[in-house]
Amino acid sequence: MLKRVIGLLLAAVPVSLFAQEKWDLRRLVDYAMTNNISVKQADVQARIAALQLEQSKLNRWPTASFSANVGEQFGRSIDPTTNQFTTTNFFFNQYQVQGGIQLFNFGRLKYAQDAANFNAQAALKDIERAANDVALNVASYYLNVLAANEQIKINQVQIAQTKAQYDVTKKKVDAGSLPELNLAELESQLATDSANLITSRTTFEQNVLYLKALLNIDMAAPFDVATPAVETIPLEPLAELQPDYVYQLALTTQPQQKVNELRIKSAEKTIKSNRALMYPSFSGFYSLGTTYNNQNFGIAGYNLRNDTIGKVNVGGVDYGVVVPNYSPLYTKTKFLKQLDNNFNQSVGLGITVPIFNNGNYRLAYQRSKLDLKNLELQRDQSNQTLQSNIYNAYANAMASLQKYNAGLKSVAAAQKAYDFASKRYEVGLLSTIDLLTNQNNLQRAKLQQVANQYDYVFKMKVLEFYKGQGIKL
Numbered sequence: 001m002l003k004r005v006i007g008l009l010l011a012a013v014p015v016s017l018f019a020q021e022k023w024d025l026r027r028l029v030d031y032a033m034t035n036n037i038s039v040k041q042a043d044v045q046a047r048i049a050a051l052q053l054e055q056s057k058l059n060r061w062p063t064a065s066f067s068a069n070v071g072e073q074f075g076r077s078i079d080p081t082t083n084q085f086t087t088t089n090f091f092f093n094q095y096q097v098q099g100g101i102q103l104f105n106f107g108r109l110k111y112a113q114d115a116a117n118f119n120a121q122a123a124l125k126d127i128e129r130a131a132n133d134v135a136l137n138v139a140s141y142y143l144n145v146l147a148a149n150e151q152i153k154i155n156q157v158q159i160a161q162t163k164a165q166y167d168v169t170k171k172k173v174d175a176g177s178l179p180e181l182n183l184a185e186l187e188s189q190l191a192t193d194s195a196n197l198i199t200s201r202t203t204f205e206q207n208v209l210y211l212k213a214l215l216n217i218d219m220a221a222p223f224d225v226a227t228p229a230v231e232t233i234p235l236e237p238l239a240e241l242q243p244d245y246v247y248q249l250a251l252t253t254q255p256q257q258k259v260n261e262l263r264i265k266s267a268e269k270t271i272k273s274n275r276a277l278m279y280p281s282f283s284g285f286y287s288l289g290t291t292y293n294n295q296n297f298g299i300a301g302y303n304l305r306n307d308t309i310g311k312v313n314v315g316g317v318d319y320g321v322v323v324p325n326y327s328p329l330y331t332k333t334k335f336l337k338q339l340d341n342n343f344n345q346s347v348g349l350g351i352t353v354p355i356f357n358n359g360n361y362r363l364a365y366q367r368s369k370l371d372l373k374n375l376e377l378q379r380d381q382s383n384q385t386l387q388s389n390i391y392n393a394y395a396n397a398m399a400s401l402q403k404y405n406a407g408l409k410s411v412a413a414a415q416k417a418y419d420f421a422s423k424r425y426e427v428g429l430l431s432t433i434d435l436l437t438n439q440n441n442l443q444r445a446k447l448q449q450v451a452n453q454y455d456y457v458f459k460m461k462v463l464e465f466y467k468g469q470g471i472k473l
Contacts, residue, residue, distance in 0.1 A: 022226040042130040049123035056116040064099035090295035098287035108276035118266035129255035147454035148204035155197040182432040253468030260379035267372040400456035407449035414445040
């Protein structure tokens with residue numbers, strides 16, 4: 001039982017630590033870089049491209065393969081060890097090593113390797129592109145969380161003010177110095193303020209959930225976001241973020257632009273590789289082989305026998321005529337001996353000339369040229385979109401700055417009006433409705449000012465992002 005309790009406590013430790021740690025933007029971005037699904041997908045594609053590059057390198061190396069066959073041959077067939085017809089059934093083994101090498105192919109393999117190399121580089125840059133997109137989205141939702149948190153504080157203060165007014169008014173109503181209508185109006189206002197607080201908390205929770213999705217964190221996991229003051233967030237002066245200047249920098253710093261250029265270089269090499277397919281190619285080949293036959297016999301010696309084929313009479317004496325007869329003695333040739341006797345080698349050169357292949361090579365070449373044209377158009381479109389986004393971001397930042405400055409004046413004016421209204425209400429010169437109107441005007445001004453301030457910060461961070469400085473808060 002004790003072991004089980006200890007196990008449960010240890011299992012809960014990471015969760016409790018996870019809940020206690022506050023997430024600032026730097027930690028959010030770093031975590032997203034390694035856990036976001038889009039970034040992981042880009043990383044997988046980069047590893048696939050690296051394997052394709054490795055394959056293109058190995059394609060230029062010589063090939064070698066080993067094969068072994070075993071079987072039984074029967075009926076009229078050719079003995080592989082003697083290359084003669086035989087009707088004897090026999091068991092055989094065959095062994096062979098063979099391979100080849102591309103000697104000259106008009107650079108086809110080299111260009112294919114170059115294309116794969118540029119593709120691999122582009123895939124690595126695409127990881128940066130995915131990471132940048134995620135970082136920008138994380139910053140957006142993080143600032144939304146901060147803004148929602150500030151709005152929660154404003155709504156909480158608003159509720160406290162309304163509650164205090166309600167308590168004072170209730171005492172006056174109980175004393176008979178104010179009508180019950182004033183108290184009912186404050187009750188209605190308190191309900192409205194509570195609804196506003198619930199809305200701001202819901203907005204906060206929604207943006208936290210968006211952050212969890214970007215970070216690929218379980219939605220039920222505890223999650224606490226650090227909330228630095230917006231005034232501490234560093235911003236570059238707008239004078240250093242002029243759109244034309246930022247655009248020229250973005251062309252050289254943004255990963256997507258680098259991806260576009262690398263894809264184009266890869267397509268150019270692919271065109272050359274496909275063109276080489278239409279030309280002859282020269283190759284070398286070699287092979288080593290040997291065979292074994294269990295019915296292969298060799299002469300181990302001879303058996304001498306003298307045969308009498310007749311007689312001759314010499315001087316009245318008969319002499320037998322003897323002829324020596326040599327009969328060979330056969331024995332099965334040993335396995336290793338056969339492998340040595342039957343060992344064969346070959347080496348040579350080959351040429352392959354494409355004459356007609358249903359137009360595959362020619363059409364592949366033409367298609368690769370169109371692929372290049374398409375990539376060039378995609379690059380131009382991407383650059384145009386980048387320029388448009390930067391100019392729009394600058395215009396939005398300017399507008400946000402103006403709204404922010406106007407919001408400061410609006411809050412100051414609303415605060416002044418509310419202060420005057422409170423003093424008049426305290427001496428009975430202002431109705432509850434008029435007081436609440438001024439109070440609501442002040443609250444709306446503060447809420448709008450918070451939204452304007454964080455919107456301005458985000459618009460400026462977008463410009464800094466396009467400048468190549470990343471996301472920093």
